[in-house]
Each structure stands twice: as structure tokens, then as C-alpha cells.
Amino acid sequence: MRSLKTGVLFLLFSLMTACGQQLVEFPDDTNDPGDDAGSGGDAGSGGDAGSGGDAGISPTVVSTRPANAATSVAVNAPITATFSTEMNPATLSTAFTLRQDATFVAGDVAYLGTTATLTPKGNLAPGSVFTATISTASKDLEGHALATDYTWSFTTDAHIISPTVIASSPVNAATNVSTNKRIMATFNKGMNPATITTSTFTVYQGATAVAGAVTWSAATNEATFTPTLPLELSQTYTATISTGAQDAAGSSLATNHDWSFTTGACSQLPVELGSAGNFAVMAGSTVTSTGQTSVTGDLGVSSGTAITGFPPGKLIGAKHAGDPTAAQGIADLTAAYNNAAGRSLCPVTVAGNLGGQTLTPGLYKSTSSLAISEGDLTLDAKGDGDAVFIFQMASTLTTTAGRQVVLTGGARSTNIFWQVGTSATFGTTSSFQGTVMADQAITLNTGATLNGRALARIGAVALDDNTIVKPAP
Structure with a gap:
């Protein structure tokens, strides 16, 4: 534009000289608005007219999330502010704040592109008003600060139920x-x-x-x-x-x-059954069944091979008669039996009839036989579902007709172990709980039920219209 004006002046000068006219001189107005608008002058280049000092080029906040006066804002929502230009991230860590009334909310500030994000360290209080502020301490990459603090407020959702x-x-x-x-x-x-x-x-x-x-x-x-x-x-x-x-x-x-x-000082660990734990019924010599016996869990025998009565008995599990799986099961049963027999931490001496008693978790030891008669036996775990009961007896275990082992206080049959020195016999329609590991034989009379395992190391297991369910882990 300036070169065009010079050319026009030169032409006028020439014409006036030729016509004998006096030259009128035009001043060179460098602040011509037409000049600036068309040339990318001061307003766009940082000159006086465009900048007027820092105020004209101060960065501004162009949008926020949540928006000002927003309601029902999620209590875990991040708070963001987007600027008109790229900012110096180092100036935002303290310049970007959030408060509830006069209390500042702790949070972390991150910056990407032209957006700063404040993430509170925990959920915001539901149904509350929060005020976010970008202060004049925030600056762009050229050091220009916001002209004034920028604030906005929002309200969190009042119906949020925080997890507890x-x-x-x-x-x-x-x-x-x-x-x-x-x-x-x-x-x-x-x-x-x-x-x-x-x-x-x-x-x-x-x-x-x-x-x-x-x-x-x-x-x-x-x-x-x-x-x-x-x-x-x-x-x-x-x-x-x-x-x-x-x-x-x-x-x-x-x-x-x-x-x-x-x-506890006397807490017992469960007896590790190994592969024997897969079996609901296992015997060293034979397994026999009369009537409609139902077994849930594997059924095995070793070193014997005879399993009779299935069918009509019902087996929900695998049958292993004299095979390597059964042999390993007997080997693991022997190890478990010896482990239970060898427990010695805080033994409680018991003898004779356990019927009518309530026992808490621990190790119970009898140098003779144990029976459950003249009342039921209650095992109370005192609210501890992992509590362990171990019963050691040198000779037999017997329950009379209709007697029960009752579990309370969270006791579970998977954590109850009976180490029987010789043989176990369960009376007609009796109900028993736990893993029974007998050195010799196990007999369940008509209608007896067992929530546990009947594992006879050497002898036979005899069943008669019984229900045996291997306990859940």
C-alpha cells in the first residue's frame, strides 16, 4: 500500500510541475486504519494498536466442564478448562483450584493441548456446590497472564450413593x-x-x-x-x-x-487331603451299596477292585475301581490320616459321649472311642467360616439312630475332620458332618446321611440307602 501511495504522489508531482502548479505535500499516515487492516500490521503482529499492552493479548478461558451453573454433576467428574491459546503447564498446577465453600479440594492438575484438567483425589460430596477458579497466576507460553481470575460454579448430584x-x-x-x-x-x-x-x-x-x-x-x-x-x-x-x-x-x-x-494361639489348619479330597466315598478293599444310595463326588477303591450296588445306587461323579487314580487317592488318604493323627497344638481331651455338647473350633483328642448319643453334637464356629475342627480317637466312632451333628456360627463341613483309629458306624437316619478318615472300615446304616466324605484306608465302606455329598470347598 505504501509503494502505491509513493507512485501516486510521484505522478501528481510530475503533472503539477508540467502545469506550473505548486505541489501540495501529503503526510505519510502510518496509522491509517486501511493500512493496518489490510497489511497484518499492529493488531495482528503485536504492535501498539493491536496490543495496547498485555490486556489485548491476555489468554482467556473459552469453555469449561462442567459448565457454569451446571447441576446433577457426577461426583467423580473431572473439572476442565479450555483456553484461547496454549498455556504454560507449570503455571497451572497452583492457579487451577476447586473449593467447596471456603474449603479447598485436593486434586491433581494435568494439561494437554489447550485444556487443563483438575481431578479431585476423591469423590466430591453429593448435592453440594463447588467453585472452580483459574487465577491470574496462569500464563501462556509468552508469559501473558489472564487479565482477571476466571471462576465458575456447579452442583453435584444429590442422589449419589457412594460405595461403602x-x-x-x-x-x-x-x-x-x-x-x-x-x-x-x-x-x-x-x-x-x-x-x-x-x-x-x-x-x-x-x-x-x-x-x-x-x-x-x-x-x-x-x-x-x-x-x-x-x-x-x-x-x-x-x-x-x-x-x-x-x-x-x-x-x-x-x-x-x-x-x-x-x-488365635491354638488355631488349627485344615488337613490337606490331596487327591483324596475328590472322593465322596473311598475304600481300601470294597465298596458295597444296598438300595437307592446317592453319592455326589467320586467313588473309588484300591487296592481292591470291587464296587457293587451302582446301579441301582446313583453316582454323580467318577468311578475308580483299582485304577491309578484310586491308588493315588489311597496314598493321599494315608498321608492325610497320619497328618490328622499327628496334630498336637493345644489338644482338648474328650472321651465317651459327645452328644448334647457344643464345641468350638480346635483339636479334640480321645485315647479311646467317641460316640454321639443321648443328644446331638453342635459345632459352633463363632462366626468364623474358616474355623477348623479336628477329632482324634484311638478306637471307634459311633452315632446312634437319628442323632445329628449340627453346624452353627458359620461352621462348614469342609473344615471338619474325624481321624478314627479303627472303624466308624453311623446309626439309622443319623446325620453327620465332615470328612471321616477311618483306618479300617466305615458303615452307614439305613437312611444315614453324610455331608462330607467316607474314606476307609484299609477296609470296606458299606452303604444302605444313604445320601453322601462331598462338601463344597
């Missing part, structure tokens, strides 16, 4: 806890299984982490920590569910949930 732990096992401050205990936490709602891990569910003994595996049950809203090795006797442990645990909507626990418990 509503029950734990063991309970807080529990004592005499089993050393084979699984640690469980029950939530008030369904959780995201991907957030229920060994990172968010931990167990410590002092400063030492306990190794284990974590599983989630959607049916019960329950997380379970299963230690890799048994816990130690007479030690205090602390379990924690951290705020990293989230529900399906992404809401986290408001705070860590901690509880502690102490293991």
Missing part, C-alpha cells in the same frame, strides 16, 4: 481368628471388579504385606482376600480397602476402610 463397606470378616478387633482365614469385605452395592484387586484390598502384619489373591462375587457384593500361606499364630493383622475401589459408575469409597484382627 458394610460388613467384614473377621470383624474389627476379632480375636482367636483362624490362621487359614479368608479376609472378606461386603459392600453396600455392586463394584467394578477391575478395581477390586490386591492394589485396593491389602492385608498387613505390622509393616509386612501379606501375599494373596483377591476375588469378587457379584452375587453377594463381597470381596475376598485369600492369603497365599497360612497366617501366623497370635499375630495382629490389618486389612484395608482403599479409595481406589470403585462402583460400576466410577464412584470411589470416600475414605479408606481399615479393620484389624488377631489370630
Whole structure:
């Protein structure tokens, strides 16, 4: 444009000179608006007219999430601000804040492109008003700051139910806890299984982490920590569910949930059955059945080979008669029998009739025979579903007709073991619980039921219209 004006002036000068006219001089107006608008002058280049100082090129906030005055905002929603230009990330870590009334909310600030994101360290309180601020401490890459603080407010959803732990096992401050205990936490709602891990569910003994595996049950809203090795006797442990645990909507626990418990000095470990645990019925010589016996679990014999009465008896499982599987089962039964017989931690001496008694977890030892008559035997786990009962007897085990073993307090048949020095006999229509390991023979009279295992190491197992169900793990 300036070269065009020069050419025009030169032409006018020439014409005026030729006509004898006096030249009128035009000033060179460098602030000509037409000049600036068309040439990319001061307004676009950072000159005086375009900048007027820093105010003209100060960065601005062009959008936010949530928007100003937004309602029903998710309590775990990140807060973002998008700028008119790229910003210096180092200036945003303290310039971007969030508060509820006068209380600042702890969070982390990240920056990408032209957007800054503040992520609170925990869920925001439901039904509350929060105010976000970008202060004038925030600057762009050229050092220009926001002209004024930028603030906006929003309200979180009032109907959010944050996840919480509503029950734990063991309970807080529990004592005499089993050393084979699984640690469980029950939530008030369904959780995201991907957030229920060994990172968010931990167990410590002092400063030492306990190794284990974590599983989630959607049916019960329950997380379970299963230690890799048994816990130690007479030690205090602390379990924690951290705020990293989230529900399906992404809401986290408001705070860590901690509880502690102490293991018992006399806690028993389960008897390891090996492959013998696959069998509901196993014998060394023969297995015979009369009537409509039902067996759920494997059925085996070794070194004998005879299994009779199936059918008409019903077997829900595999039959192993004198094969390598049965032979291994007998070998593992012998090892389990010897293990149970050799237990010696805190034995409680018992003798004769156990009927009418209530016993708690532990090791019970008889130097003769045991019977359940003149009343039922109750086994009370005191709320510990992993509690173990072991009964040792030098001679026989007998129940009379109709007598029962009753489980209460969370006791489970899978953790009850009977080491019988000779043979076991169960009366007509009696009901028994646990794994029976007899050195010699086992007889179930008509209609007797067993929620457990009938394992005879050397002799026979005789059945008569019975129901035997291998216990769940």
C-alpha cells in the first residue's frame, strides 16, 4: 500500500510541475486504519494498536466442564478448562483450584493441548456446590497472564450413593481368628471388579504385606482376600480397602476402610487331603451299596477292585475301581490320616459321649472311642467360616439312630475332620458332618446321611440307602 501511495504522489508531482502548479505535500499516515487492516500490521503482529499492552493479548478461558451453573454433576467428574491459546503447564498446577465453600479440594492438575484438567483425589460430596477458579497466576507460553481470575460454579448430584463397606470378616478387633482365614469385605452395592484387586484390598502384619489373591462375587457384593500361606499364630493383622475401589459408575469409597484382627494361639489348619479330597466315598478293599444310595463326588477303591450296588445306587461323579487314580487317592488318604493323627497344638481331651455338647473350633483328642448319643453334637464356629475342627480317637466312632451333628456360627463341613483309629458306624437316619478318615472300615446304616466324605484306608465302606455329598470347598 505504501509503494502505491509513493507512485501516486510521484505522478501528481510530475503533472503539477508540467502545469506550473505548486505541489501540495501529503503526510505519510502510518496509522491509517486501511493500512493496518489490510497489511497484518499492529493488531495482528503485536504492535501498539493491536496490543495496547498485555490486556489485548491476555489468554482467556473459552469453555469449561462442567459448565457454569451446571447441576446433577457426577461426583467423580473431572473439572476442565479450555483456553484461547496454549498455556504454560507449570503455571497451572497452583492457579487451577476447586473449593467447596471456603474449603479447598485436593486434586491433581494435568494439561494437554489447550485444556487443563483438575481431578479431585476423591469423590466430591453429593448435592453440594463447588467453585472452580483459574487465577491470574496462569500464563501462556509468552508469559501473558489472564487479565482477571476466571471462576465458575456447579452442583453435584444429590442422589449419589457412594460405595461403602458394610460388613467384614473377621470383624474389627476379632480375636482367636483362624490362621487359614479368608479376609472378606461386603459392600453396600455392586463394584467394578477391575478395581477390586490386591492394589485396593491389602492385608498387613505390622509393616509386612501379606501375599494373596483377591476375588469378587457379584452375587453377594463381597470381596475376598485369600492369603497365599497360612497366617501366623497370635499375630495382629490389618486389612484395608482403599479409595481406589470403585462402583460400576466410577464412584470411589470416600475414605479408606481399615479393620484389624488377631489370630488365635491354638488355631488349627485344615488337613490337606490331596487327591483324596475328590472322593465322596473311598475304600481300601470294597465298596458295597444296598438300595437307592446317592453319592455326589467320586467313588473309588484300591487296592481292591470291587464296587457293587451302582446301579441301582446313583453316582454323580467318577468311578475308580483299582485304577491309578484310586491308588493315588489311597496314598493321599494315608498321608492325610497320619497328618490328622499327628496334630498336637493345644489338644482338648474328650472321651465317651459327645452328644448334647457344643464345641468350638480346635483339636479334640480321645485315647479311646467317641460316640454321639443321648443328644446331638453342635459345632459352633463363632462366626468364623474358616474355623477348623479336628477329632482324634484311638478306637471307634459311633452315632446312634437319628442323632445329628449340627453346624452353627458359620461352621462348614469342609473344615471338619474325624481321624478314627479303627472303624466308624453311623446309626439309622443319623446325620453327620465332615470328612471321616477311618483306618479300617466305615458303615452307614439305613437312611444315614453324610455331608462330607467316607474314606476307609484299609477296609470296606458299606452303604444302605444313604445320601453322601462331598462338601463344597
